[in-house]
Each structure stands twice: as structure tokens, then as C-alpha cells.
Amino acid sequence: MSRLKSAVRLLSLATEPREGFLRAARLGAQGVEIDASNGLKPRELSSTGRRELRTVAAGYQLKIAAVRAPLKRGLVCPEGMEARLEFLEAAIGLAVDIGAKVVVIEAGQVPDKPESSGGRALSASLAHLAPVAEKCGVAIALVTGLESAEVLVAALASYPAEVMGAALDPANWMVHGFDPCQELEHLAGRVRHVHARDARRSSPSRAALDIPLGEGDVPWPVLLAHLSVFGYEGYITIEDASSEPQAEAMAAAMPVLRNWLAAGRGM
Secondary structure, three states: OOOOEEEEEHHHOOOOHHHHHHHHHHHOOOEEEEEOOHHHOOOOOOHHHHHHHHHHHHHOOOEEEEEEEOOOOOOOOOOOHHHHHHHHHHHHHHHHHHOOOEEEEOOOOOOOOOOOHHHHHHHHHHHHHHHHHHHHOOEEEEEOOOOOHHHHHHHHOOOOOOOEEEEEOHHHHHHOOOOHHHHHHHHHHHEEEEEEOEOOOOOOOHHHHOEOOOOOOOOHHHHHHHHHHOOOOOEEEEOOOOOOOOHHHHHHHHHHHHHHHHHHHOO
16 A cells, blocks of 8 residues: 655745645645745754744644755756755754755756766765765755666665665656656665656756646656555655746645545555
């Protein structure tokens, strides 16, 4: 029986966290993904603010599924890496304080040549972050889509799956020419988090990703079944491609996701 859980990205619901929690609860979500940005930047959020965030979430019977740590230059660009690593360490600390077990990172396209400049930068970054995450009991999850799962798994091979894994984004794979089902086979036990949105098979673009959940080409019921077989029991997080809140789109997407999850539990 499937044990997958529903979640929603808070920033896709509202810019103000309290309003986002309220809307997530009204949608029937079980968890939320929080962006470590705006008013929730790790260095700006006090201990009191962190406790309040956790209390508000609990008041709505919501778990904090993950902390997303946005990076402008990823982990494959050597310039300015020290500041990004400091930010990610702070994001891991934030995750610990608010009860999240996963930190989601968009690392940039993982180079297929580890000896390249980008490959060395990524390797050094992961080597720096892995012991921090492991000590804190938090998993690092790199967003999929720009490279094949085989390339991503090779980059993570030196680390335990519980520490370094993937934030599965099948829609991102699809618009970059990959078959999500085939790619997922390579990831298996490396999946630490999942983003649920839809897409059309076409060139990468906002239009290709601006598709209501369930109306695109991503084979979500098949993917969810595979995730259950692989033993994944985490969150499936709906989100929107826009950087602005899309509360109506999330309200339409949640029933679709919940129906898929319910069907999986009945199998």
C-alpha cells in the first residue's frame, strides 16, 4: 500500500507564510515546502521566528516537508562558492530548527565530465555539505531535469543515499528530452523529495511547464506507482512554474494529486 503524502510549496500559495499555511490546510495538504528566501532567509529568521513557524505549521496539522534553498549560480560555478556554501549550511540549520528532513537545491546542470571545472566545483561542494547534513540528520536533494539520472547518480555515488539524493522533478526531465519513467529507474533509492507539476513534450520553455497537473504528458500515476515500489514514503509537492503565488492553480492541482494518492493506497 502506498504511503506517499501530499504537500504544497508555500510560495506557490502566498508570499506571507501564515496565509500560506492557512491555504495549505484548507487544501487538505499534509505538508509544505518552504523557500529559504524573502522573510524566511536563514540568517534573518530569529530563534523566536523559527519556533513560531513550527508552531503555526503544527497548529494547522501540517508538517514541513522540505526547505528549498534557492541559488542563483548553483553548485557548478566556482566563483563565489564560499558564500553559497555558507548559505546552504544556514539552510540546513533552518531545516533542523523547523523540523524539515530535506533541503532542496537546484545545483545547475551536473557535468557529465567530473574532471571539468563545473564537475570539480560540484564535487567539492558536495564533499563540504555532506558531513554537515549527515551530522544534522538532514538529506540534501538535488533537483533533477537538466541531466540524465545516470549522470546525477554518478555524482552522488560517494555518499549515502540518506545524505545525498534527488528532488525528483519529472516535468523538468520531460521538457529537456528525457523519459521520466526510464530516468526514475536509475534513481531508485536516491529519491528524497518529489515535485509534482505537469508539462508537454517540447523544448524547454515556460509554456511547456505552464500546464495544469493531470493535463500534460507526465505519466504521474505510473511514476507514483514506481516510487511506492522503490520504497519512497515521502512527500509529493505540488508547485507552479511561476515565481508568483498561484493559489487557484494549486487549489485545482491538489484534488488531482490526492486522487492519484488514494488510488495508489487502494492497490
